[in-house]
Amino acid sequence: MLKYLYLLMAVLLCSCNSNTSSPEAASLIIKNGSIYTANDSQPNAKIIAVKDDIIIYVGDDESQIPKNDNTQVIDLNGKTLTPGFIEGHGHILGIGYNELNIDLLNVKNYDELLELVEDAVSKAEPGQWIVGRGWHQSKWTPQPEILVKGFQTHNNLSAISPDNPILLRHASGHASFANAKAMEIAGVTASTERELSETLKEGEGGEIIIDTDGNPTGIFTERATGLVAKFIPKNDRDQDKKALKMAQEACLKLGITGFHDAGQNRQVIDLLQELKAEDELPVRMYIMLTGFDESLLNEWYQKGPMVDSAKHTLDIRSIKLNCDGALGSRGAWLLEPYSDREGHYGHETLPMSFVESTSKKALQNGFQVCAHAIGDRANREILDRYEIAFNSYPEKVNNHRFRIEHAQHLNLDDIGRFAELGVIPAMQAIHMASDRPWAIDRLGEQRIIEGAYVWQKLLQTGVKIVNGTDAPVEPLDPLPSFYASVSRRTLAGTPEGGYEPDQKMTRDQALKSYTIWPAYGAFMENEKGTIEVGKLADFTVFDKDIMTISEDDILKTKVSMTIIGGKIKYQAN
Numbered sequence: 001m002l003k004y005l006y007l008l009m010a011v012l013l014c015s016c017n018s019n020t021s022s023p024e025a026a027s028l029i030i031k032n033g034s035i036y037t038a039n040d041s042q043p044n045a046k047i048i049a050v051k052d053d054i055i056i057y058v059g060d061d062e063s064q065i066p067k068n069d070n071t072q073v074i075d076l077n078g079k080t081l082t083p084g085f086i087e088g089h090g091h092i093l094g095i096g097y098n099e100l101n102i103d104l105l106n107v108k109n110y111d112e113l114l115e116l117v118e119d120a121v122s123k124a125e126p127g128q129w130i131v132g133r134g135w136h137q138s139k140w141t142p143q144p145e146i147l148v149k150g151f152q153t154h155n156n157l158s159a160i161s162p163d164n165p166i167l168l169r170h171a172s173g174h175a176s177f178a179n180a181k182a183m184e185i186a187g188v189t190a191s192t193e194r195e196l197s198e199t200l201k202e203g204e205g206g207e208i209i210i211d212t213d214g215n216p217t218g219i220f221t222e223r224a225t226g227l228v229a230k231f232i233p234k235n236d237r238d239q240d241k242k243a244l245k246m247a248q249e250a251c252l253k254l255g256i257t258g259f260h261d262a263g264q265n266r267q268v269i270d271l272l273q274e275l276k277a278e279d280e281l282p283v284r285m286y287i288m289l290t291g292f293d294e295s296l297l298n299e300w301y302q303k304g305p306m307v308d309s310a311k312h313t314l315d316i317r318s319i320k321l322n323c324d325g326a327l328g329s330r331g332a333w334l335l336e337p338y339s340d341r342e343g344h345y346g347h348e349t350l351p352m353s354f355v356e357s358t359s360k361k362a363l364q365n366g367f368q369v370c371a372h373a374i375g376d377r378a379n380r381e382i383l384d385r386y387e388i389a390f391n392s393y394p395e396k397v398n399n400h401r402f403r404i405e406h407a408q409h410l411n412l413d414d415i416g417r418f419a420e421l422g423v424i425p426a427m428q429a430i431h432m433a434s435d436r437p438w439a440i441d442r443l444g445e446q447r448i449i450e451g452a453y454v455w456q457k458l459l460q461t462g463v464k465i466v467n468g469t470d471a472p473v474e475p476l477d478p479l480p481s482f483y484a485s486v487s488r489r490t491l492a493g494t495p496e497g498g499y500e501p502d503q504k505m506t507r508d509q510a511l512k513s514y515t516i517w518p519a520y521g522a523f524m525e526n527e528k529g530t531i532e533v534g535k536l537a538d539f540t541v542f543d544k545d546i547m548t549i550s551e552d553d554i555l556k557t558k559v560s561m562t563i564i565g566g567k568i569k570y571q572a573n
């Protein structure tokens with residue numbers, strides 16, 4: 001009886017408000033497409049309704065949705081809608097600067113790199129630094145004639161720019177390439193390599209690669225890059241802010257509604273807060289504090305996490321630690337030597353004691369730790385340190401959400417430990433597509449097959465994988481990474497059946513790895529990541545059905561629309 005009374009009241013309320021703004025009426029209805037919710041209890045729907053920024057209806061019956069004259073309707077015209085895609089590991093400022101600096105991601109060989117640099121030199125002021133990022137010598141064809149430890153040498157680069165200093169970052173960010181002018185400014189000479197081992201503190205890897213005569217070749221790995229990079233004039237605030245805005249625009253165009261930033265410093269955090277206050281932060285940002293600045297960490301331990309629990313516009317409750325190098329530059333830290341460099345194991349890039357102490361402090365103060373680990377040794381060491389911290393504070397571990405970023409190469413004995421310890425692997429599937437063809441040279445067949453990018457082995461233990469691109473290490477577009485997740489092929493489509501095909505993700509798993517699992521990896525699974533009543537209305541609309549089309553067609557798919565908080569933030573023409 002009471003129920004009918006309420007219904008009657010609701011009808012009365014509706015009818016008297018029907019031409020104004022009924023508080024119950026949907027502000028947005030979306031229909032006529034394929035809707036995938038990533039919610040197992042209701043995987044598909046025909047219609048979604050949104051009130052302001054919250055989903056109020058998911059189902060098949062439009063008559064159940066209260067409307068008024070202001071209700072906007074989006075007709076999908078057969079397109080496909082998913083929960084808003086979340087980039088689970090990227091570098092927002094780097095993405096912005098990639099748009100501002102020389103982008104070397106697509107150069108196919110040394111000559112193409114030289115062409116782009118020559119063009120920049122011709123436009124530069126005398127003596128101005130020229131910076132760029134994205135080269136990757138292992139992917140070049142043809143390979144340069146002269147290689148030292150697998151890298152090109154600076155002579156050709158120096159010849160085209162005798163007066164402008166140049167520093168070009170490797171795509172992985174773990175090595176740099178300088179010309180003679182830059183090395184002259186930095187005071188790097190034949191004797192610097194000998195001095196370097198004394199300059200860098202223990203556990204801080206880095207190398208100046210030298211030729212057989214002992215002369216530097218222009219390649220600096222890991223922290224040795226700093227010897228040159230410190231002479232590049234600092235970017236000013238306005239430039240940084242411009243880069244951040246450009247990166248946000250880039251996200252919206254690619255359907256990205258949330259972004260996990262893998263390590264930020266004080267200045268950028270200030271700028272992000274400024275942008276939030278100015279309402280210029282459309283993509284929901286999840287920021288990891290850089291572990292390179294201990295005073296920054298201490299400051300945040302004091303004040304505690306910053307969580308915007310309703311909107312998650314800008315959350316800070318995470319710490320990024322960089323624990324080893326990359327595989328390309330042979331910096332990834334391995335249990336057994338590299339297959340293509342005798343006696344070389346790679347190295348840690350910070351002391352493991354720091355990982356342990358940071359993990360303990362993070363647990364005590366409510367922070368998550370996200371540690372970068374690529375090699376199997378680095379992964380094992382991090383799991384060990386996490387475990388020590390968890391055992392030290394058992395009362396704090398029920399919701400720690402500690403992550404390992406990349407988790408690329410695992411020893412068989414460590415795969416099950418992720419689930420046992422509740423550690424989340426954040427793995428960028430696109431790295432497999434890019435690296436797998438040459439990673440086998442570094443690791444050999446057995447290690448590749450047993451433990452490289454073993455998504456299915458990990459998923460079967462019950463963990464959730466956070467996907468992403470590591471942009472600007474790889475292009476930010478999530479679709480190539482989605483494609484790599486389900487095909488385990490390179491972007492050129494090889495090999496036909498995929499590398500280690502039993503490790504492919506299903507479409508459903510790949511969708512979750514870009515939606516609900518990264519939401520979980522950022523403590524946001526109750527507000528984001530699936531299409532469910534009560535959650536934030538973040539959606540990505542694709543022009544093809546990525547859940548059913550052929551693998552090749554995934555790479556031809558375009559984002560049609562990006563909706564964040566019930567508002568259209570990007571629409572393709």
Ligand SMILES: [Zn+2]
Pocket residue numbers: 089090091262470
């Ligand atoms: Zn990264």
